[in-house]
Amino acid sequence: MRPSRLGILGLGAIGGSVARQAKLAGVATVVGWSPEPSERVAAVKQGALDDAPAKAADVARVADLLVLAAPPAANLAQLEALAPHLPAAALVTDVGSVKRAIVALAERLGLGARFAGSHPLAGSHRRGFEASRGDLFRGAVVYVTPCTGGGGDGAAREISHFWETVLGAHAVTLDAARHDAQVAATSHVPQVVASLLAYFLARHTPPGASLGPGALDTTRLAASDSALWTEILLMNRDEVLPALRALEEPLGAVERALEAGDGPALAAWLTRAAEWRRRVDL
Amino acid sequence: MRPSRLGILGLGAIGGSVARQAKLAGVATVVGWSPEPSERVAAVKQGALDDAPAKAADVARVADLLVLAAPPAANLAQLEALAPHLPAAALVTDVGSVKRAIVALAERLGLGARFAGSHPLAGSHRRGFEASRGDLFRGAVVYVTPCTGGGGDGAAREISHFWETVLGAHAVTLDAARHDAQVAATSHVPQVVASLLAYFLARHTPPGASLGPGALDTTRLAASDSALWTEILLMNRDEVLPALRALEEPLGAVERALEAGDGPALAAWLTRAAEWRRRVDL
Secondary structure (H helix, E strand, O other), X not given: OOOOEEEEEOOOHHHHHHHHHHHHOOOOEEEEEOOOXXXXXXXXXXXXXXXXXXXXXXXXXXXXXXXXXXOHHHHHHHHHHHHHHOOOOOEEEEOOOOOHHXXXXXXXXXXXXXXXXXXXXXXXXXXXXXHOOOOOOOOOEEEEEEOOOOOHHHHHHHXXXXXXXXXXXXXXXXXXXXXXXHHHHHHHHHHHHHHHHHHHHHHHOOOOOOOOHHHHHHHHHHHOOHHHHHHHXXXXXXXXXXXXXOOHHHHHHHHHHHHHOOHHHHHHHHHHHHHXXXXXXX | XXXXXXXXXXXXXXXXXXXXXXXXXXXXXXXXXXXXXXXXXXXHHOOOOOEOOOOHHHHHOOOOEEEEOOOHHHHHHHHHHHHHHOOOOOEEEEOOOOOHHHHHHHHHOOOOOOEEEEEEOOOOOOOOHHHOOOOOOOOOEEEEEEXXXXXXXXXXXXXXXXHHHOOOOEEEEOOHHHHHHHHHHHHHHHHHHHHHHHHHHHHHOOOOOOOOHHHHHHHHXXXXXXXXXXXXXXXXXXXXXHHHHOOHHHHHHHHHHHHHOOHHHHHHHHHHHHHHHHHHOO
């Protein structure tokens, strides 16, 4: 679908970028809401929104496509609270990084034929409307997770079409459970690993020591919003916890190789990691 | 010192960059050697070297400053083999990331007043002469580690002066043992953590899954040269091994918080990491 009245709840880096890019793509009316009055003002002033009413329900009421762009727990609360206010034919999506809970809620609310989850792989460790951009989704992969049962696939097709034609993203349809298992490995574990290294360095960097570009890159994600990531990790903990435990075995292996002074084992371990990393850059 | 005949053994990303930048800075004669004939040819052709003889000893024989820029184990072997060929007043340094072993060897060879170790924080996960640059060291921190005993400080001052005036780096003098403990935390653990995550992702990324920019940044270091890092980690293993073990406690803490669904504990853990990471960016 190509909305003529796009509603966006949450004007952070993701929601703000949806707004900016939709206006640049010529969507007639983009209406948004943020709990932060200053973000609402800034978004209108900078032309990302045509209007920013003080109540979220006033956005939901007018939208033919509503995008929930708050943190995951707030998206769940908004979907439940605003479902009665949605126009009869309106479609709804969200942009959270965990998908089972919101897809299940949409089904329970009887929105299965009008809701599909979205997860754009275009985050930033920067936050707020000031981190939004007019090209954030161009070329980015967006996972779209349908509701099960009648009509779910149709809604997912419409939402995918929106991401592709309005925002220039590449939409990939994926079952919500498979999505959550996949991002546990490809996104949530990397977040925890970056934070783990930052946590270690916070304790073990001698005063005045310089950090090279490698340590800075490897910890960049650790600067992300802690409150947001607490929600994401808790909401996906049944997938994240076993994935984190799966780090212990290779960490033990490299420690044993070092302890034994086993050059070939250490080289094989590093080479396996290097080959994978060089391949994903291609 | 400002050399008039600079010798460089090893023409990879670091050695090649020393050559390029020295020529750009007007050093009269820069002579280099690499075990790879093609690198010797390329370095002369591209104006990074005035001459590239086929034997390393023919570089050592003419240099008033000799820079050992091979991997750490090869630097040790070169220093031992070439010490007899050095001109009487020549100074020597290396660019390896571990410093105790080579400083101790220089002392044992009686070069204590003519050698200081160097470690420029300007590496790259790319390798070979083609990864060298004419500005790699400009503004970079270079640790300079003196030999102990008579004359060590004087040699370290001369080597520091070379890094600063010829290559535009910022030299910081540091005891070799303190250096090795510090880089175990700030460089060697980040390397292992990036490789650990890559090793995990090599196994757990579903076929066709997309990786976001976060996972790519966090694993970038994993693409580094495995043979080089095997040497570095083994040479510093008495420092690296306890540092790696110190990762287990915070990893266990985040797992326990997830298992218990303990939001405040998880948020506190992530916040500590985030605050440190945001601070180092300032």
